[in-house]
Amino acid sequence: MEKVNVGKRILGANEQYAHKNSELLSRRKQLCLNLISSPGSGKTTTLVRTITDLSDQLRIGVIEGDLRTDIDAQRVRATKAPAIQIETEGACHLSARQVNKALSRLPLDALDMIFIENVGNLVCPSAFELGEDGKIVLLPVTEGDDKPAKYPGIFAKSKALLVNKIDLLASGLVDFDLERVKTDARRLNQDIEIFPVSARTGDGMDQWYDWLKSQVQKAHA
Amino acid sequence: MEKVNVGKRILGANEQYAHKNSELLSRRKQLCLNLISSPGSGKTTTLVRTITDLSDQLRIGVIEGDLRTDIDAQRVRATKAPAIQIETEGACHLSARQVNKALSRLPLDALDMIFIENVGNLVCPSAFELGEDGKIVLLPVTEGDDKPAKYPGIFAKSKALLVNKIDLLASGLVDFDLERVKTDARRLNQDIEIFPVSARTGDGMDQWYDWLKSQVQKAHA
Numbered sequence: 318m319e320k321v322n323v324g325k326r327i328l329g330a331n332e333q334y335a336h337k338n339s340e341l342l343s344r345r346k347q348l349c350l351n352l353i354s355s356p357g358s359g360k361t362t363t364l365v366r367t368i369t370d371l372s373d374q375l376r377i378g379v380i381e382g383d384l385r386t387d388i389d390a391q392r393v394r395a396t397k398a399p400a401i402q403i404e405t406e407g408a409c410h411l412s413a414r415q416v417n418k419a420l421s422r423l424p425l426d427a428l429d430m431i432f433i434e435n436v437g438n439l440v441c442p443s444a445f446e447l448g449e450d451g452k453i454v455l456l457p458v459t460e461g462d463d464k465p466a467k468y469p470g471i472f473a474k475s476k477a478l479l480v481n482k483i484d485l486l487a488s489g490l491v492d493f494d495l496e497r498v499k500t501d502a503r504r505l506n507q508d509i510e511i512f513p514v515s516a517r518t519g520d521g522m523d524q525w526y527d528w529l530k531s532q533v534q535k536a537h538a
Numbered sequence: 539m540e541k542v543n544v545g546k547r548i549l550g551a552n553e554q555y556a557h558k559n560s561e562l563l564s565r566r567k568q569l570c571l572n573l574i575s576s577p578g579s580g581k582t583t584t585l586v587r588t589i590t591d592l593s594d595q596l597r598i599g600v601i602e603g604d605l606r607t608d609i610d611a612q613r614v615r616a617t618k619a620p621a622i623q624i625e626t627e628g629a630c631h632l633s634a635r636q637v638n639k640a641l642s643r644l645p646l647d648a649l650d651m652i653f654i655e656n657v658g659n660l661v662c663p664s665a666f667e668l669g670e671d672g673k674i675v676l677l678p679v680t681e682g683d684d685k686p687a688k689y690p691g692i693f694a695k696s697k698a699l700l701v702n703k704i705d706l707l708a709s710g711l712v713d714f715d716l717e718r719v720k721t722d723a724r725r726l727n728q729d730i731e732i733f734p735v736s737a738r739t740g741d742g743m744d745q746w747y748d749w750l751k752s753q754v755q756k757a758h759a
Contacts, residue, residue, distance in 0.1 A: 355576040355577050355578065355658070355660070355681075356576050356660050356681055356682075356685055356688070356689060357576065357678075357680065357681025357682045357685060358681075383688055384661065384688060384689055384690075384691070385687070385688060385689075385690055386684075386687050386688050388684055388687065388688060389688075407661075407691060409630065409659075409661040409662050436661065437576070437660065437661075437688070437689070438630075438659060438660070438661050438662075439576075439577050439658065439659070440605065440628075440630040440657070440658075440659050440662070441630050441659075441661070441662065457578075457680065459578065459678065459680040459703070459706075460576075460577055460578025460579075461577075461578045463607075463609055464577055464578060466606070466607050466609065467577070467604055467605060467606060467607050467609060467610075467658070468577060468605055468606075468658070469605075469606055470605070470628060482680070484711060485680075485706070485709070485711055485712075488706070488709040488711055490705060490706055490709055490738075491706075517711075
């Protein structure tokens with residue numbers, strides 16, 4: 318019983334900070350999206366290409382979550398976008414409190430939107446609200462088409478799914494049924510937007526950019 | 539403070555069951571290895587090929603951990619090996635108690651060794667001992683060569699690292715520096731055995747099988 322109660326208190330404290338973050342972002346009419354996926358799914362590559370391709374249209378800031386190292390923040394900063402690194406020191410997800418501190422260090426007045434890149438983990442980050450406007454889940458084709466069925470939580474909660482690394486399908490070396498993923502994801506979440514992309518080659522990214530810009534406009538309205 | 543204390547109690551209860559499992563396995567001189575990796579890294583494909591290729595040499599039983607579905611257990615059972623499914627119902631790792639129950643359902647007298655396939659998660663399962671003889675971490679080349687640096691915990695604790703999906707390197711579509719992975723993994727763990735393999739094509743699996751058989755012999759001795 319105690320475990321459950323303490324669990325509730327931890328989530329309660331997280332929700333208070335999530336609420337603070339949500340209020341701050343909504344007051345500033347800033348879109349904030351929380352990128353969630355397994356390690357190595359292409360979150361940072363997607364961010365770097367998105368920031369670069371939209372550099373004359375959207376001013377994007379980034380909050381980077383990692384267990385250790387600031388490798389990802391360095392990759393983002395190379396684009397000139399501001400990036401705040403959070404090292405979780407082994408913790409398996411970002412907390413709303415960590416994001417609250419990071420928001421206070423970002424130059425919010427100079428930004429149109431914020432991406433949070435969560436710790437690489439398809440499970441735990443989906444349970445912790447950060448005050449974001451929406452979650453974006455990435456699934457590379459190399460992870461297999463059974464993932465919405467096996468890890469339903471994050472697919473049920475996400476606004477959009479980026480099916481990444483589609484350039485590898487042409488190699489014929491990867492077995493992946495895109496229709497199965499679409500069907501399983503929409504069974505969990507009928508409103509989910511699905512974008513097959515390759516953040517490496519740029520394939521399919523324009524549709525993602527159009528949707529992203531429409532979300533920024535909605536937040537600004 | 540309370541959070542920390544309860545955390546310790548949870549780990550304490552887990553350790554008690556881990557100790558029970560370890561005693562049971564050691565009494566029976568049975569090797570038990572705990573496979574840990576991100577979702578879609580090829581744990582099940584590795585198991586299925588290993589069980590099939592060694593079917594006349596090793597009698598292998600499997601404990602399958604998944605958040606939802608028994609897709610993986612079905613794949614293992616198709617090889618005729620006994621597989622016990624644990625659905626964690628959203629929890630991000632297997633517990634020693636769950637493994638204890640599963641061990642009681644496996645036909646231990648008819649087995650030489652047991653694989654535990656943990657929940658797909660590169661972070662949380664590394665913190666929960668299950669009473670196993672060792673952890674095996676899988677890293678597919680598609681996840682990128684920065685993973686030992688970014689997720690050091692599991693690489694520091696594993697007996698062996700399977701660098702999987704090496705067949706994709708030949709496509710030229712995947713950037714992956716195997717030497718960087720070897721160097722970073724050995725910096726964390728000088729004793730770690732490293733096997734570059736493709737569980738899909740069978741490349742490199744013989745070295746893994748030789749090591750596996752040597753571990754089974756050690757446990758039987």
